[in-house]
Amino acid sequence: MSDLVGCYAVIFTNQLSGNADGYDATKDLMVELSAKQPGYLGIKSVRDGVDGITVSYWESEDAIAQWKANADHAIAQAQGRNKYYSEFQLQVCRIERAYDFKAS
Amino acid sequence: MSDLVGCYAVIFTNQLSGNADGYDATKDLMVELSAKQPGYLGIKSVRDGVDGITVSYWESEDAIAQWKANADHAIAQAQGRNKYYSEFQLQVCRIERAYDFKAS
Numbered sequence: 001m002s003d004l005v006g007c008y009a010v011i012f013t014n015q016l017s018g019n020a021d022g023y024d025a026t027k028d029l030m031v032e033l034s035a036k037q038p039g040y041l042g043i044k045s046v047r048d049g050v051d052g053i054t055v056s057y058w059e060s061e062d063a064i065a066q067w068k069a070n071a072d073h074a075i076a077q078a079q080g081r082n083k084y085y086s087e088f089q090l091q092v093c094r095i096e097r098a099y100d101f102k103a104s
Numbered sequence: 105m106s107d108l109v110g111c112y113a114v115i116f117t118n119q120l121s122g123n124a125d126g127y128d129a130t131k132d133l134m135v136e137l138s139a140k141q142p143g144y145l146g147i148k149s150v151r152d153g154v155d156g157i158t159v160s161y162w163e164s165e166d167a168i169a170q171w172k173a174n175a176d177h178a179i180a181q182a183q184g185r186n187k188y189y190s191e192f193q194l195q196v197c198r199i200e201r202a203y204d205f206k207a208s
Contacts, residue, residue: 009115009197011159013148017207044117044193046150046157053150053157055115061200087206089148093113093197096165102191103121 004098007041008058014088016050023084026076033072039063050086057095064092108202111145112162118192120154127188130180137176143167154190161199168196 016023034040039059046053058064067073080088120127138144143163150157162168171177184192 004195008200009113009195011113011115011197013159044157046152046155048150048152051150053148053159055117055157055159081205081207085205085207088204090203090205091108091113091199092201093115093199095195095197096112097196099194100192101185101189101194103185103189 004041004057004095007095008061008064009093009095010056010058010064011091011093012052012054012056012088013090014052014054015086016052017084017086018050019083021083022079026079026084030073030076033070034067037063037067037070039066061092108145108161108199111199112165112168113197113199114160114162114168115195115197116156116158116160116192117194118156118158119190120156121188121190122154123187125187126183130183130188134177134180137174138171141167141171141174143170165196 031043031045034043034056040063041057041059043054043056045055058067068077135147135149138147138160144167145161145163147158147160149159162171172181
């Protein structure tokens with residue numbers, strides 16, 4: 001994904017609250033729906049217990065704004081604040097440089 | 105960290121090769137040394153088996169360049185490519201917007 005320069009990343013670092021009722025289904029649906037959004041480029045996500053980092057990649061800030069405003073996503077965002085996360089940090093970033101490595 | 109706007113994030117997504125000899129010590133040393141660099145703002149890291157995401161935060165692109173050029177870090181970077189990682193992706197990003205949430 002070295003062609004990401006000029007595109008955007010959304011960094012979402014989070015801690016789960018422990019109230020996981022429906023979390024996996026909601027998360028899976030959001031991964032599925034986000035991939036259908038215009039301007040979606042990809043997602044990377046890692047969780048270790050309560051600690052998670054998800055980075056999603058987008059063609060433009062407008063694509064991010066459209067995904068933020070998606071109705072199902074808006075419901076999931078509210079559930080995230082009200083139930084699933086004890087805390088999270090979100091940054092919208094413009095990718096200035098990118099480098100990929102793959103062992104030969 | 106809502107005051108991150110205008111600062112920089114380095115997103116490092118990676119897969120370990122399975123050759124972990126010395127990996128933990130090298131990683132711990134890099135976390136320790138990076139925190140001493142001028143312009144360092146913080147780090148978040150999550151690993152699940154071979155899959156890892158680390159995001160480090162910096163005041164400026166110059167601070168990132170200085171850390172990249174650090175002698176011990178240069179050795180660790182070479183070890184990363186030659187031994188520890190089967191693949192990785194690195195993006196240097198300018199933070200355009202930031203939002204923090206903490207449950208009350």
